[in-house]
Amino acid sequence: MTGFRLAELRASGRLCTFLLAFSAALLAAPCHATALRRTHPSSSSSSSSRGGVASLAALRGAATRSDPILVDFYVFLGTDGDATNVAPRASTNIGGFDNTTGFYRLCSERCPVFTHVHEAGFTSPVMRFCGCIAELLVEDLSHDFGALEPEATFALGDYTEIAAGQDFFDVTDGHGLLHDLLSAAPDSTHYRRPGRLAVWVSNHINGHTEGTMLAGTTLLDQPLYTDSPGPGVLLVGDVSRAGRRLSHETGHVVGFHHVAGPAVDYTYNHPGCPAGTNFVPWHTMSKPSCEMNIMGSWYDGPYCCPSFLQLGHGSTIACLPNSATSLQTPYCCGSSCTHVCPAELPGFTFATQEHGTILTNILRCWLHLRGTAAPPNVPYGGVFFAGFGGNATSGWNNSVMECSDGVAELGSCTWRTAPTLRAHS
Numbered sequence: 001m002t003g004f005r006l007a008e009l010r011a012s013g014r015l016c017t018f019l020l021a022f023s024a025a026l027l028a029a030p031c032h033a034t035a036l037r038r039t040h041p042s043s044s045s046s047s048s049s050r051g052g053v054a055s056l057a058a059l060r061g062a063a064t065r066s067d068p069i070l071v072d073f074y075v076f077l078g079t080d081g082d083a084t085n086v087a088p089r090a091s092t093n094i095g096g097f098d099n100t101t102g103f104y105r106l107c108s109e110r111c112p113v114f115t116h117v118h119e120a121g122f123t124s125p126v127m128r129f130c131g132c133i134a135e136l137l138v139e140d141l142s143h144d145f146g147a148l149e150p151e152a153t154f155a156l157g158d159y160t161e162i163a164a165g166q167d168f169f170d171v172t173d174g175h176g177l178l179h180d181l182l183s184a185a186p187d188s189t190h191y192r193r194p195g196r197l198a199v200w201v202s203n204h205i206n207g208h209t210e211g212t213m214l215a216g217t218t219l220l221d222q223p224l225y226t227d228s229p230g231p232g233v234l235l236v237g238d239v240s241r242a243g244r245r246l247s248h249e250t251g252h253v254v255g256f257h258h259v260a261g262p263a264v265d266y267t268y269n270h271p272g273c274p275a276g277t278n279f280v281p282w283h284t285m286s287k288p289s290c291e292m293n294i295m296g297s298w299y300d301g302p303y304c305c306p307s308f309l310q311l312g313h314g315s316t317i318a319c320l321p322n323s324a325t326s327l328q329t330p331y332c333c334g335s336s337c338t339h340v341c342p343a344e345l346p347g348f349t350f351a352t353q354e355h356g357t358i359l360t361n362i363l364r365c366w367l368h369l370r371g372t373a374a375p376p377n378v379p380y381g382g383v384f385f386a387g388f389g390g391n392a393t394s395g396w397n398n399s400v401m402e403c404s405d406g407v408a409e410l411g412s413c414t415w416r417t418a419p420t421l422r423a424h425s
């Protein structure tokens with residue numbers, strides 16, 4: 001029984017893999033080419049956005065809880081094939097929702113685009129990251145978090161392209177770079193400023209094991225304290241819009257764990273928040289559903305589980321035939337699958353039936369803490385994490401929960417030790 005349960009959990013985790021892989025299926029072709037860099041459309045587009053937001057903030061003085069949360073993009077330039085000093089590649093996905101609202105459809109007039117000619121003779125477009133994509137990513141943050149709490153709004157802050165060296169462009173150690181970035185001093189070009197969300201964008205980020213790639217990585221539970229460095233996310237440039245990876249990583253920043261997969265020992269715990277939001281025990285999905293949560297999903301798709309442990313399992317529930325060698329999606333694995341959901345997947349949302357309420361409570365606490373002073377000696381000067389086992393003091397001993405999410409599948413959140421940095425302001 002235990003063995004089957006483990007297999008079921010692994011299979012459900014694998015489901016997330018394929019659901020997220022959809023949006024990555026039509027990424028830029030894995031090739032290198034000469035990029036003819038156009039004039040810098042991202043600079044002009046971002047400066048106009050930045051000017052509008054900054055002037056409003058200046059008029060109001062310090063940010064208040066009703067102001068949008070500013071999101072600063074630090075985009076690392078590097079060498080890509082024969083092209084030097086170029087921005088990371090961006091998603092050219094035009095499948096599914098991205099055919100109408102994807103980055104390529106909406107930004108290919110503003111971001112640098114060139115055609116790559118493959119050896120076989122066919123061509124494919126390549127687009128580079130620019131301010132247009134940053135604007136849409138921020139728009140999605142407001143949309144996705146606004147579905148839980150309308151007061152959660154975001155606006156583009158600074159958009160900066162930085163030639164920091166190839167190690168920041170093609171990242172060989174995602175964990176190491178994340179912690180270097182989090183430790184950046186106030187005079188650094190990519191410092192995470194207090195009260196704002198920093199998004200560092202690279203072209204490629206190696207995972208923790210051979211041959212794996214990260215789409216994003218960050219720390220769990222980073223409040224927007226007024227006197228401490230702000231939260232930060234390391235993101236790869238070619239995430240698709242439909243995949244909602246920045247919203248996912250920002251969900252970790254807010255304090256969301258993964259909602260699908262094996263049970264996790266996590267309780268969101270901030271005593272300074274209002275009742276109902278200051279202590280939120282976590283649970284993962286109890287059964288599959290027809291919804292797709294940004295923090296993970298277990299979709300009750302019409303196809304049978306392709307695992308040999310589940311095919312011919314004797315279930316009386318009808319499912320469409322599937323096999324590992326000719327994979328059909330979306331499928332569902334686990335004894336609680338009913339295979340009733342449509343083959344066409346819905347869009348991602350935080351506000352799913354099973355987790356909408358607890359995500360809302362955690363988000364409200366995060367918004368409540370905005371602008372408050374950081375407790376003393378929190379790791380990195382801005383990470384609270386006090387959730388382990390519900391003990392409000394055990395998480396402060398220079399321990400943080402680091403979440404690393406792959407390109408092909410969501411990853412895990414694991415404990416790391418971190419230096420204690422005091423506020424820089």
Ligand SMILES: [Zn+2]
Pocket residue numbers: 248252258403404405410411412
């Ligand atoms: Zn994650």
